[in-house]
Amino acid sequence: MTDGPWHRRHRQAVDVGLAVFFALVDTGATLAGDSWWPARPGPLAWTLLGLQVLACLSLAVRRRAPITVLAVLGGFTLALTLLISPGGLLTPKNDSTIWAPYATVLAAYGPLFYRENRANRELRKAGWRPRDPRPTWLPSPRWTEYTWLALLSLVVARVWEPSLPVLTVGLLRTAVGPLLALYMDTRRRLELALTERAERAERExxxxxxxxxxxxxxxxxxxxxxxxxxxxxxxxxxxxxxxxxxxxxxxxxxxxxxxxxxxxxxxxxxxxxxxxxTAPAEDQTPSVAGFAALIAESTAVGTPAELVEEGDRALASPVVGRTAYRIVREALTNVRKHAPGAHVTVRVSYEEAQVRLSIRNTPPTQRPNRALVGTGSGLGIPHLRQRIDLVNGTLRAGRSPDGGFAVEATLPAYIPTAESAV
Known part of the structure; x- marks a missing residue:
């Protein structure tokens, strides 16, 4: 069972791949003479090339430490620039080019964009959930990010040696990332505001x-x-x-x-x-917290079951939790009737946008009891489909290749109801 697109489930691998990519690109561009590489490279040039590779590889931690990555690449560019001029220890083949690595473009994107992610982590540690009202007590230290970006722009553009091509290209290189980050951040805020407004209208x-x-x-x-x-x-x-x-x-x-x-x-x-x-009583069906009791009950009557949960249960709203409980309960009941002796694995994945369920059982080891099978109405799965359709979910049920049976459902994580209007 997948939990989302591959690049979202393996973000660290993506960052490592980007870091390696930029390290190779910058190394190739430097050796090709598009940057600071001298006509006659010596030990210092090769040492700086190795340091440049290490600086580019720092992009692997750009989500967790965007300011650190920016400081590493900016510090390398500053040191390189000072060695060339006024140090005179290195003479580039072409002194009218940008000496900063291309990795600075991606590094400049991080401070403004991932600052919001760090704030969200702080909120979650304080008990906040994605659909709760956003508190106003968090600081907004964007001046720190802007200061670092301004320093990087000054170093990349080499303002102490004014040159129109270098100034233009340098400022463009360091401005693309922040502008894109501001655009993405604004778009995300707008989407959240529109989603909140739609949910409020639905609750009303x-x-x-x-x-x-x-x-x-x-x-x-x-x-x-x-x-x-x-x-x-x-x-x-x-x-x-x-x-x-x-x-x-x-x-x-x-x-x-x-x-x-x-x-x-x-x-x-x-x-x-x-x-x-009198107002009707609330639905007393247990929610996702009742999964463990279902598993224990099934194991106690001779149908061994295992529960695997991923994510935060709080992401599932009450009506979704009750629907998920009914799905698991019906699936376990069917296993006891039609597949005695089978082993059941219940997997539940809680995500921001959806809740995924997978109930799979191995082939039965005993013959079903006809009297027990005859007690059913044969409408369990159809009734589940009706309930899942009400919450705009999907349900798949059928035999698996190993001879067992599988029930898989995908439900939206949040359904605004009167219970949510608190």
């Missing part, structure tokens, strides 16, 4: 629908009380009068039975009106 719609249902129940209760109770009361009174005036015992007995039935109907109607006037 659910609240209005719940209010309308409550008002309709009250109206129906009033109609039943006013109309039906009135007619039943007349019937009871007429039956009582008939009992008193009937000339024979059989008629009096029938009238008494009619009167007693009417009184009982009035009592039951009173209870029914009370139920209609």
């Amino acid at each position: 719609r659910h609240l209005l629908a719940e209010q309308a249902r409550t008002e309709e129940r009250v109206r129906l209760a009033g109609e039943m009380h006013d109309v039906v109770t009135h007619r039943l009361s007349l019937m009871v009174l007429q039956a009582g009068a008939l009992r008193m005036t009937a000339p024979d015992e059989a008629t009096r007995q029938a009238a008494e039975e009619m009167r007693a039935a009417g009184c009982q109907a009035l009592d039951e109607l009173r209870d029914l009106v009370g139920i209609l006037r």
Whole structure:
């Protein structure tokens, strides 16, 4: 079962690949004479080339320490520049080019973009969840990032040796990353704002629908009380009068039975009106926290099961958690009926946007009990499909290649309901 695109599940591998790529590109460009490489390289040039490779490889930690990566590449560029001029220890073949590595383009992207990621990690440590209101107590130290970027721009553009081509190319090289980071950050903030607005509208719609249902129940209760109770009361009174005036015992007995039935109907109607006037009880189906109990229950009755959970349970909203619980419960029930002796593996993955479930069992080792199989209605999976369709999820159920059976479901992690409007 996959948990998302490969590049998101292996971000460190992606960063390492980018670091190696830029190290090779910068090395090739330097040796080709597009940068600071001298016409007659000596030990110092080869040493600096090795240091440049190490500086480019620092991109491997650009998400966790973007300022550090920026400082490493900026420090290398500054040291190289000072050795060339005014140090005079190195003479480039072409002194009108940019001496900074191409890796500085990617390094300049990190400080502004990944600052938000660090802030989100601090929020999560404090107990914040992605759909909670964002607190305002976090500092916004962007001046630090801007200061480092300004220093890098000054070093790359070599402002102490003004040259229009170098200034232009240098400023463009260090400006592309921050501008792209600001664009991506603004876009992400806009998407979050639009998502929050849509979820708020959905919660309000659910609240209005719940209010309308409550008002309709009250109206129906009033109609039943006013109309039906009135007619039943007349019937009871007429039956009582008939009992008193009937000339024979059989008629009096029938009238008494009619009167007693009417009184009982009035009592039951009173209870029914009370139920209609009261809001319905909440769904008591357990949520994702009940998975462990299901697994223990299944193991206790002879169907060994294993639970594997990945991610944060809090990402699943209440209605999604209850739907997921029903899926796992129905799948385990089917295994006990149709595949006795099989081993079951339940995998649950909680992600920002969706919750993935996979319930797989091995082939059965015993013959199914016909009496137990006959107790089912055959509508378990169809009913699950209906419930999953209500939350815009997907369900796949069928035999697996090893002879077992697999149930896989994908549910949206968050469904705004009246429960969410807190």
